[in-house]
Amino acid sequence: MFRFEIEPALYRRAITTPIDPPRKNEDGFRALAATVGAVLAIVCTDLALFGGGSLVPLSAGACLGAILVLLVWWRQHRHQVSMHAAYNQTGGEMALRFDPKRIVASRPGIESHVEWRFVRAVRHIDGAILIELPTARLILPETALPTEMNASDLLRTLSEWHRKEAP
Structure with missing residues (x-):
C-alpha cells in the first residue's frame, strides 16, 4: 500500500495532461x-x-x-x-493498493475499488504514475515509492496487470 499527499503542482500537471496524445x-x-x-x-x-x-x-x-x-x-x-x-487541498492523505485484479484508492471518507478492466491507461508523467479511468485519474507520486522500488518496474507490473484484464 502506498500512502501519500499529492503536491498541488503535480496534481495540476496530472489533471491537465491530455488523455490521448495528439496525432x-x-x-x-x-x-x-x-x-x-x-x-x-x-x-x-x-x-x-x-x-x-x-x-x-x-x-x-x-x-x-x-x-x-x-x-x-x-x-x-x-x-x-x-x-x-x-x-486535492482538502483531501488529506491518500492511499493506493494494487493487486492483479483491482486497485483500491482511499481518502478520508472515500474508498473506491476499481477492476483493471475499467482502467483506460497506465502511464508515466513527470514525477508520477498516472492511472486513467473513464471519469477520473489516480496519481501515484514517485516520492511515495519506497527507496528500494523503481518507478519503471512498478509501471511495468501495473501495465501487465492492466493488459491481462483489459477487455
Whole structure:
C-alpha cells in the first residue's frame, strides 16, 4: 500500500495532461479542413444571403463568435482545474493498493475499488504514475515509492496487470 499527499503542482500537471496524445497528421488535417470549411461557409452564406456585398462584416462576426466560444471554453476549463485543486487541498492523505485484479484508492471518507478492466491507461508523467479511468485519474507520486522500488518496474507490473484484464 502506498500512502501519500499529492503536491498541488503535480496534481495540476496530472489533471491537465491530455488523455490521448495528439496525432499530428490526423489532427492537423482536421484543423485545416475545419478552417477551409469555415471560410467556405462564410463566403457561401454571404453570396446566398447578401449577393456578395457583406463579406467583411460577416467574417468579423464569425471571428467574434469564435473568440467568444474560446473564452467560454477557457473559463470553464479554469473553473474545473480550480475545483480539482480545491478538492486535492482538502483531501488529506491518500492511499493506493494494487493487486492483479483491482486497485483500491482511499481518502478520508472515500474508498473506491476499481477492476483493471475499467482502467483506460497506465502511464508515466513527470514525477508520477498516472492511472486513467473513464471519469477520473489516480496519481501515484514517485516520492511515495519506497527507496528500494523503481518507478519503471512498478509501471511495468501495473501495465501487465492492466493488459491481462483489459477487455
